Amino acid sequence: MSKKRCFTTESLLVILSKKRRLTIPWLPHEVIECILVRVPVKSLLRFKAVSSQWKSTIESPFFQKRQLIHRQQSGDPDVLMLPTDPDEVNSLRTLVLGSSCLVEIPTPRENTEYFVCQSSCDGLIFLYHSYVEYTPNFVVNPTTRWNRSLPLCQLQQLIVDLGYNYFKLRHTPSKPAFGKDKFTGTYKPVWLYNSSEIGRENATTCEVFDFSTNAWRYVTPSAPYRVVSCPCDPVYVDGSLHWFTDCKDTKVVSFDLHTEVFQVLSEAPFANAPVNEIVMGNLHNRLCVSLKKCSNQVIWSFDVVNKTWDQMCTIDLDFISRRFDIPSETLVCALSPLALLDGGKKKKKRKKLLFYDFISRKALITYDLETRSYDTAFSDKSIGDPVCYFPSLFSVS
Numbered sequence: 001m002s003k004k005r006c007f008t009t010e011s012l013l014v015i016l017s018k019k020r021r022l023t024i025p026w027l028p029h030e031v032i033e034c035i036l037v038r039v040p041v042k043s044l045l046r047f048k049a050v051s052s053q054w055k056s057t058i059e060s061p062f063f064q065k066r067q068l069i070h071r072q073q074s075g076d077p078d079v080l081m082l083p084t085d086p087d088e089v090n091s092l093r094t095l096v097l098g099s100s101c102l103v104e105i106p107t108p109r110e111n112t113e114y115f116v117c118q119s120s121c122d123g124l125i126f127l128y129h130s131y132v133e134y135t136p137n138f139v140v141n142p143t144t145r146w147n148r149s150l151p152l153c154q155l156q157q158l159i160v161d162l163g164y165n166y167f168k169l170r171h172t173p174s175k176p177a178f179g180k181d182k183f184t185g186t187y188k189p190v191w192l193y194n195s196s197e198i199g200r201e202n203a204t205t206c207e208v209f210d211f212s213t214n215a216w217r218y219v220t221p222s223a224p225y226r227v228v229s230c231p232c233d234p235v236y237v238d239g240s241l242h243w244f245t246d247c248k249d250t251k252v253v254s255f256d257l258h259t260e261v262f263q264v265l266s267e268a269p270f271a272n273a274p275v276n277e278i279v280m281g282n283l284h285n286r287l288c289v290s291l292k293k294c295s296n297q298v299i300w301s302f303d304v305v306n307k308t309w310d311q312m313c314t315i316d317l318d319f320i321s322r323r324f325d326i327p328s329e330t331l332v333c334a335l336s337p338l339a340l341l342d343g344g345k346k347k348k349k350r351k352k353l354l355f356y357d358f359i360s361r362k363a364l365i366t367y368d369l370e371t372r373s374y375d376t377a378f379s380d381k382s383i384g385d386p387v388c389y390f391p392s393l394f395s396v397s
Contacts, residue, residue, distance in 0.1 A: 033057055037070050041143045041391045064393040068122060076341045077388040080125060080142050082116045084361065084384045089113045094142055095364075095378055097341065097354075108138045108147045116385050117178045118336075119236035119282055123392025126178035126189055133160045137189070139178070143391040153191045153207045153216045158198065171197035174229035181257045182239035187211065187396050188257050190241055192234070194226045208260065211396050223253050223262045228275050231333060231358065235280045237287045242280060244289075248272050252280075252289065252302075269300050269309040281337040284350055288312065292334040299337060299353070313353065313369055320357075320365070323374055330359040339388040341366065356386060 036044065036057065044067070048055040057063050079095040081102075089112060091104040107114065108127065112135055117126040128137040137150040152160065159166045159173070174193035181188060188208055195205040206222040209215070225245035234243045239258060242265065245251040250268040255261070270278070270291045277292040287302040289309070295318045300309040315335060321328045336358050340350035353367040354377060363379040364386065 029053060029057075033063065037063070037066050038074075041067070041393055044393065045144060058393065068390060068392045068394070071390050071392070077339055077390050078143075079338070079364065079378075079386050079388055080116070080120075081383050082114060082127075082385040082387070083382070085382060086113060092142060093384070097364075097377060100378070105142060105145060108140060108149070109135070114138070115175070116387050117176055118233040118385075118387055119178060119241075120387055120389035121178055121180050121187065121236055122394045123389050124178070124187065124394055124396070125387060125389060126176060128156075128176055130156060130173045131159055137176075139187070139189070139396055141392065141395055142389065144393060144395070146395045148211075148396055150189065150209055151214070151216070153209070154218075155191055155193055155198075155205070155207065169197045172229045174227070175233050177234035177236060177241040177243075177255075179236035179241050179257050180239065183258045186257075190234075190255065190257075191216075192223055192227060192241075192243060192255070194229060194246070196226075206255070206262075219260050221262070223255070224264075225251065225253060227253065228278070231276060232278060232280060235282050235287065237282045238285055242287055244268065244275075244278060244280060246275075250278070252287070266302065266307055266309070269311075276333045279334040279336055283312075283337060283353070284340040288337060290334055290337060292317070292331075297335055313367065315355075315367060320374065324363055324365060324376065326357055326360050326362070331357065333358045338364070338386060354388070356383060361385075 076097045081093045094103045114127040129135045140147040176191045191207045203226050204223040206219040207216045228244040228246050241255045252265045254265040279290045281288045290299040297315040299312045335355045338354045341352040342350045351369050364377040366375045366377050
């Protein structure tokens with residue numbers, strides 16, 4: 001009895017590439033393209049050498065968009081972990097969820113500590129540093145290793161110029177955001193910060209980076225309310241960026257990356273909460289907010305049609321402390337939600353919440369929304385600053 005041969009998508013393409021070198025026609029290019037869409041990005045980079053036609057296909061924006069959509073629909077995101085230990089700043093680590101295998105990739109600049117925007121976009125990630133002179137910002141693709149440097153924004157330059165005198169102003173450094181105009185496909189790093197402490201008349205100042213001119217520009221009018229700048233990260237969802245407002249009745253203010261207009265999206269489902277007890281996230285392309293209250297943390301997702309907040313789940317912080325050996329005194333900040341996972345079951349509705357503790361940074365934890373059970377997705381002496389992304393071929397010209 002003859003044995004059946006099983007081919008993976010990648011091995012089939014290796015055979016096809018050898019056939020093409022021998023100039024033996026086998027499959028129409030349209031069929032090959034459908035196969036290529038399913039191939040991991042690192043393999044696609046190698047397959048560009050097969051022929052000029054394959055190279056042209058893989059580098060085309062249309063194919064790159066198809067590849068990303070397929071990757072988003074067929075599996076969980078990968079996790080980039082940015083080191084917070086000064087002795088480990090020369091490399092970033094990437095993790096494929098469900099695997100304990102870590103891949104180290106070099107940072108754009110040696111011996112330089114970076115921070116990371118918590119929202120990735122099309123597999124691209126924004127790295128920055130607020131205080132160091134001659135340390136540019138970077139947009140990186142951790143899968144292809146592509147990167148592009150960006151000059152300092154005006155706020156960063158002010159911090160550098162003032163030196164230690166900056167801290168006398170008692171101005172809380174804000175965190176940048178990164179997203180995309182969903183109509184034009186234009187990527188836009190954005191820095192929104194409270195500005196009365198630095199001598200500005202307006203409540204906030206907004207800077208947007210323009211890749212075509214390689215320069216930052218001001219957007220006016222800026223956000224009408226002061227924003228929570230730390231420790232909360234702004235979040236990108238479906239063409240807009242979002243921040244909590246720093247006022248008695250906590251609101252969510254959004255910035256449309258196409259029109260470049262700010263508006264109040266909604267009041268938060270809580271009011272006047274301490275900034276360390278609230279957090280925001282993007283869970284499966286839906287804006288989510290969360291409040292830590294005593295021994296529980298509640299997560300809501302925003303219904304864009306009805307403009308309402310739907311409660312998603314409640315996390316038992318006492319159980320988290322016991323189960324994962326996290327001292328209760330370190331759970332002073334809200335746990336940070338990272339992604340909704342399908343757990344490898346390819347369900348239409350993702351059922352596992354991935355999150356981590358901002359203070360201890362020891363583990364990535366999952367919470368099954370159906371069984372209400374917890375598990376460890378990954379643990380280490382430090383997971384640093386994790387951010388989820390889908391591997392892609394994208395870059396910014």
